[in-house]
Amino acid sequence: MLSIIEEFYENQQEPSKSCFLSLRKIILDFDPNIKETWKYQIPFFYYKDNMFCYLYKQKKGNLPYIGFAKGNLMENEMLEKGNRKKMKVLPIDPRLDIPKELILEILAEAKKLY
Known part of the structure; x- marks a missing residue:
């Protein structure tokens, strides 16, 4: 039986499913203190x-994104605030190569806030 977290990933449609699984691995491999x-x-x-980041998809277009809990304190121009008060997100197009270096850069910026 799958955990509720595993069900989230399994229930995604491709190519978003593979994208979410790759993003999950990048985040978990970034630092052993991330759970x-x-x-x-x-x-x-x-x-x-401490709340660090999360994975979800946009309401319009269903594109995956990484949301950052302290996004309002982050400066990277690739992060989008939208109508959020504290969080910013990094949209990821699952049809393109995942920008791993950019993600690692933003994860490092976020980590400095803790």
Whole structure:
């Protein structure tokens, strides 16, 4: 039987499914202190017991994105605020190569806030 987190990934349609799984691996491999949990009905990642980032998809277009809990304190121009008060997101087009170096750069910026 799959966990609720595993069900989230399994229930995604391709190419988003592969994209989400790759993003999950990038985030978890970034630092051993990052742990995945289920919060707000989405995969959420904690860094040293603090909300760090999460994976979800846009309402329009269903494109995956990484949301950052302290996004309002982050400066990377690739992050989008939209109508969010605290969080910013990095949209990922699942039909293109995942921008791993950019993601690692943004994860490092986020980590400095903790």
